[in-house]
Structures are given as C-alpha cells and as structure tokens.
Amino acid sequence: MSNACSKEVDQFMQGLIKRNPHEPEFHQAVQEVTESVMSLILDNQKYQDAQILERMTEPDRIVIFRVTWEADDGTVRANRAWRVQFNNAIGPYKGGLRFHPSVTQSILKFLGFEQVFKNSLTGLPMGGAKGGANFNPRGKSRSEVMRFCQSLMIELHRHIGEDTDVPAGDIGVGSREISFLFGQYKRLANRFVGTLTGKGLEFGGSAGRKEATGYGCVYFCENMFEHRGDSMVGKTVAVSGSGNVAIYAIEKSLTMGAKVVTASDSSGFIHDPNGIDQEKLAYLKDLKEERRGRIHEYAEKYPEATFHAGERPWNVPVDIALPCATQNEISEKDAHALVQNGVLAVSEGANMPSVAEAVTIFREAKILYGPGKAANAGGVAVSGLEQSQNALRLSWSRQEVDARLQGIMHDIHHKCLEHGSDNGYVDYVKGSNVAGFIKVADAMLAYGVV
Ligand code: NDP
Numbered sequence: 131m132s133n134a135c136s137k138e139v140d141q142f143m144q145g146l147i148k149r150n151p152h153e154p155e156f157h158q159a160v161q162e163v164t165e166s167v168m169s170l171i172l173d174n175q176k177y178q179d180a181q182i183l184e185r186m187t188e189p190d191r192i193v194i195f196r197v198t199w200e201a202d203d204g205t206v207r208a209n210r211a212w213r214v215q216f217n218n219a220i221g222p223y224k225g226g227l228r229f230h231p232s233v234t235q236s237i238l239k240f241l242g243f244e245q246v247f248k249n250s251l252t253g254l255p256m257g258g259a260k261g262g263a264n265f266n267p268r269g270k271s272r273s274e275v276m277r278f279c280q281s282l283m284i285e286l287h288r289h290i291g292e293d294t295d296v297p298a299g300d301i302g303v304g305s306r307e308i309s310f311l312f313g314q315y316k317r318l319a320n321r322f323v324g325t326l327t328g329k330g331l332e333f334g335g336s337a338g339r340k341e342a343t344g345y346g347c348v349y350f351c352e353n354m355f356e357h358r359g360d361s362m363v364g365k366t367v368a369v370s371g372s373g374n375v376a377i378y379a380i381e382k383s384l385t386m387g388a389k390v391v392t393a394s395d396s397s398g399f400i401h402d403p404n405g406i407d408q409e410k411l412a413y414l415k416d417l418k419e420e421r422r423g424r425i426h427e428y429a430e431k432y433p434e435a436t437f438h439a440g441e442r443p444w445n446v447p448v449d450i451a452l453p454c455a456t457q458n459e460i461s462e463k464d465a466h467a468l469v470q471n472g473v474l475a476v477s478e479g480a481n482m483p484s485v486a487e488a489v490t491i492f493r494e495a496k497i498l499y500g501p502g503k504a505a506n507a508g509g510v511a512v513s514g515l516e517q518s519q520n521a522l523r524l525s526w527s528r529q530e531v532d533a534r535l536q537g538i539m540h541d542i543h544h545k546c547l548e549h550g551s552d553n554g555y556v557d558y559v560k561g562s563n564v565a566g567f568i569k570v571a572d573a574m575l576a577y578g579v580v
C-alpha cells in the first residue's frame with residue numbers, strides 16, 4: 131500500500147471506529163478490506179462520488195431481539211439474538227447463525243461484512259448477512275435446544291424468506307438446530323420453501339452441504355499448491371477445531387494424500403504423530419457429531435496421541451495449517467512459530483482465524499495464505515446450490531454437487547490470481563477483497579442513490 135493510500139485508510143478507519151465504538155472484530159475485518167481496496171477507490175472517481183466504502187460498511191439493518199425459553203428444570207431463561215442484514219445488492223441476504231456465549235454485535239457485524247465479499251466471490255446471487263445468539267448449547271438437553279430454536283424463530287421468521295434472507299448454520303448450529311429452526315419456520319409461515327439451508331436430505335437439504343466448507347477449504351489449498359506446481363500429497367497438516375468444518379477438512383486432506391496430525395476444541399488440542407487415519411476419523415466423527423464429547427477422549431482411545439490442555443496446535447511443525455475453529459485463534463506468536471517451523475500454506479476454514487499481525491507475517495513470508503472469505507466459501511456456495519435445487523424442486527446427486535463445488539473453488543482461486551498477482555507472488559488477501567468488492571460496488575452504483 132502506498133503512503134498516500136495509508137493516509138486515506140487511516141482517515142476512513144478513524145471515522146468508522148467513531149461510528150462503531152467497542153466493535154474490535156468489526157474494525158479488524160473492515161481495516162483489512164479497506165487496505166486492499168483503497169487504491170482502487172482512489173483510482174475510480176465513481177466509487178468516491180458514490181461514497182461506496184462508507185455505504186458498504188454500514189449494514190442495511192440489524193434486528194435485535196430477546197429469546198425467552200424454559201429450561202428443563204422449569205426456570206425461565208432469556209438470551210439476546212441478532213440478524214445483521216448487511217448487503218443485498220447482488221442477491222437475497224445469505225449467511226449463517228451462530229450460537230455461542232461469546233456472540234456479540236461486533237462479532238456478527240464482522241461475520242456479516244465478510245459474508246458480503248465471500249458470497250460475491252462464489253459467483254452466485256447471494257447478499258451477505260449473519261445472525262445468532264449468545265446462547266450456549268453445550269450442556270443443554272435436546273429439548274432445551276429445541277425450545278430455544280423454536281422461540282428464536284417466532285421472532286426471526288418475519289424477517290427472513292426464500293427471496294429475502296436465507297440463514298444457515300455456523301458455530302453451535304448444525305443439522306439438529308437447522309432442523310428445529312426449519313420445522314418451526316414451516317409452521318409459522320405455512321409454506322414449504324427453502325428459507326434455510328443445511329437442511330436434512332429428507333426435507334430439501336443438498337447432498338454435500340455438510341462436507342462443503344471443509345472440502346472446499348482443502349480444494350482451495352490444493353489449488354494454491356497446484357499454481358506453484360506442487361500438491362498436498364505427503365504433506366503434514368495441523369487442523370484446529372473438531373466441529374463441522376474441521377472434520378471434513380480432515381477427511382478431504384486424507385483423500386488428497388496428506389497426513390493430519392492435530393485436531394482441537396476449546397479445551398485444548400491432540401497431537402497424533404502417526405496421523406489421523408480413516409478409522410480414527412470415524413471415531414472422531416462419532417465422538418463429536420453423535421456423543422458431543424471432548425477432544426481429550428481421542429488421546430485416551432489412541433495412546434500414541436498426546437493431549438495438550440488449554441493450548442492451540444500452531445507450535446507443531448507442519449507443512450500446512452488449516453484453522454477451522456474460530457476467529458483470532460492464530461496469534462502473532464503462533465504465526466511466527468508456524469513460519470519458523472517452515473509452514474508452506476495456511477488455508478482458513480474458519481472466519482478471520484488469524485489476527486491482523488499474523489496475516490502480515492504470512493504475507494511477508496510469502497507463504498501460500500488463503501484467507502477465510504476465499505478458502506471457506508465452499509460452505510455458502512453449496513448453500514447457494516441448495517437454494518437453486520429448492521427453487522427447481524429437484525435434488526442433484528452428490529457427484530454433481532461436488533463437481534460444482536470444485537468448479538466454484540477453482541473460479542475463486544482464479545479471481546484471486548486475477549486481482550492479487552504481483553511479480554510472481556499471489557496476494558490472496560488483496561485478490562479476494564478486490565474481486566469480492568468490485569461486483570458488489572458496481573451493483574450498488576447501478577442502483578443509484580439507495
Ligand atoms: P462447530 O460448532 O461445528 O465447531 C466449532 C469448533 O471450534 C469446535 O471444535 C469448538 O470447540 C471450536 N471452537 C469454537 N469456539 C472456540 C473458541 N472460542 N476457542 C476455541 N475453540 C473454539 O462450528 P463450525 O465447524 O461450523 O465452524 C467453525 C468455523 O468455521 C467458524 O469460524 C465458522 O464461522 C466457520 N465457517 C463455518 C461454515 C459452516 O458451513 N459451518 C462455513 C464457513 C465458515 P468446542 O466444542 O469446545 O466449543
């Protein structure tokens with residue numbers, strides 16, 4: 131970034147921080163995009179005249195509401211929920227719902243903002259949104275989770291619709307929660323339409339949606355290696371998380387011929403130097419998807435693995451890091467450790483898992499660094515394909531969906547090359563931000579002053 135540009139970025143960010151105080155995650159996401167697109171804006175008077183960046187960083191609306199529900203012991207509980215409808219310039223709002231005690235408006239605004247660019251990159255007609263609640267599903271019974279989902283939908287249903295806003299899952303919201311939410315939506319709306327994605331295969335869900343984010347993240351990683359004339363075959367991989375994205379990132383890494391040596395949850399990580407093979411992965415799926423157990427149980431079952439309480443996996447020497455847990459899970463120190471240990475590629479399954487300083491370290495080290503909005507776009511892309519199938523009242527085969535997913539990840543990689551190539555180095559951060567920005571900005575310009 132030129133000095134002239136950095137002055138403009140600072141000035142813009144000062145205003146944004148003043149307008150949105152106490153929202154550090156939102157500031158972080160906007161800062162990165164602003165640094166990427168400022169020179170394009172300065173070169174294009176039309177974007178300046180239209181105040182395009184000011185408009186793109188202001189959500190269309192945020193709905194905030196109370197969710198009251200009853201626990202199994204009869205006590206009454208209340209949580210706060212949000213839907214951030216960020217931008218619908220290129221299609222109906224689209225993005226996940228997160229249930230986690232750490233959820234704040236800042237986190238949902240950063241996620242909604244990222245979603246705008248990610249959805250634009252997929253090439254599908256989807257605007258950006260995010261929602262969720264500061265509800266902790268851990269330790270809650272199935273009935274409690276059901277009552278929470280039903281109560282939340284009583285308010286949310288009036289703000290969503292198949293052509294308006296289409297939620298899906300995220301942290302704490304998997305197929306069980308989507309089923310409860312969709313069942314309640316269908317009752318309230320008295321219509322069977324694709325207003326949520328990630329649905330069960332029996333009621334309008336798409337083959338391959340569950341696997342799509344993790345698989346897509348690995349396809350993107352393989353695309354980055356391919357562009358350098360290399361591949362994932364024989365490489366060692368550190369994965370963080372053991373939820374939906376992590377499990378299928380591990381699965382696809384294995385089929386790519388790589389060796390995955392770590393997985394984690396919020397209690398710590400396991401290191402299995404022999405690698406997580408198909409049998410161990412089946413155990414991990416059962417542990418996490420069915421029994422909702424903790425990651426230390428893996429090390430008890432497989433004594434060759436060690437459990438590291440309260441730690442993250444980034445000090446383990448590996449060729450590839452796939453962060454698939456949560457935001458800001460790779461600190462500056464972690465990034466230094468990864469680079470010093472010779473990491474070749476980081477492909478982000480999670481949203482914004484690297485702090486800003488870590489991103490700088492990866493870019494300066496010129497490793498293959500695929501930011502979340504490009505690398506994890508496979509999930510929302512297959513959600514978009516689920517919407518298409520619902521609209522057509524058809525179901526495509528797993529092979530058909532996977533072929534489309536691979537095509538979309540390849541196209542996203544290509545867009546990054548187009549906008550991020552610089553003297554043989556591909557800056558995937560700049561490439562994805564600029565490519566995502568142009569489509570949305572030009573749609574907004576076409577609409578005039580709205
Ligand atoms: P899940 O709830 O299925 O799994 C989340 C995993 O991350 C769990 O292992 C969880 O551990 C761990 N985790 C969550 N919060 C923290 C935390 N604060 N500190 C440490 N570990 C944590 O969620 P997903 O797999 O769906 O989502 C993971 C990431 O991928 C998120 O960043 C999400 O936004 C992103 N993403 C998800 C998509 C999807 O389709 N689901 C699409 C694109 C991106 P524990 O169980 O102990 O909490």
Ligand code: 2IT
Nearest residue numbers: 225226298300509510513
């Ligand atoms: O962050 C994400 O892209 C998601 N959680 C998936 C969103 C979606 O609508 O499938």
